[in-house]
Amino acid sequence: MTERFDTVNIRGRTDREHVGTKLHHTLEGSTAMLFVARFTDNPGIAERRDELLQEHFAWLANNDSVLVAGSLRGEVGGESLGGLWIIEADSMEDAEAAFQTDPFFANGLRASVELYHYVKANPERTVTL
Structure with a gap:
């Protein structure tokens, strides 16, 4: 992880229920797993966040x-x-690598990130946002 973080809390690696197992979901033939990343921003970055917002949105879209x-x-x-x-x-590790090039992350706006392996309850229920 990048040294600029005060806190990095990566969960899932020691979760005994899931270590060594592959609890997958299916998305168009994929067997990838789901992860949740919770980012906390550094204080006082509102102006810089506004400057990078469109670049961040474009990065997410791609x-x-x-x-x-x-x-x-x-x-x-x-x-x-x-x-x-x-x-x-x-x-x-792939989930952690996914956010490394996000403009908010790469430009130091994030104070910390928590990364968790996520297993959705009711796997047959679809969610549309």
């Missing part, structure tokens, strides 16, 4: 491994405090 992405806010209409993504990847 990155097929990020299935869902959005900002996290303390209150409706409030300032972004970070983000939450659902990532499709073959491994925890």
Whole structure:
């Protein structure tokens, strides 16, 4: 991981229920796993975030491994405090690599990231956002 983080908490590697198993979902023939990344932004980056926002959106639009992405806010209409993504990847390492070139990440806007292996309940239920 990049040294600029105060906190990096990567879960899933020691989750005894899932280590060594392949709990997969199927998406158009893929057997990749799902991961959730929760980003916390550095304080005082609102102006820089605004400058990079369109580049960040373009990056997300061209990155097929990020299935869902959005900002996290303390209150409706409030300032972004970070983000939450659902990532499709073959491994925890691939999920971690997925966000390394995101403009927000690459330009130091993120204070920390937590990465978790995600197993969706009710796998037969589809979700459309």
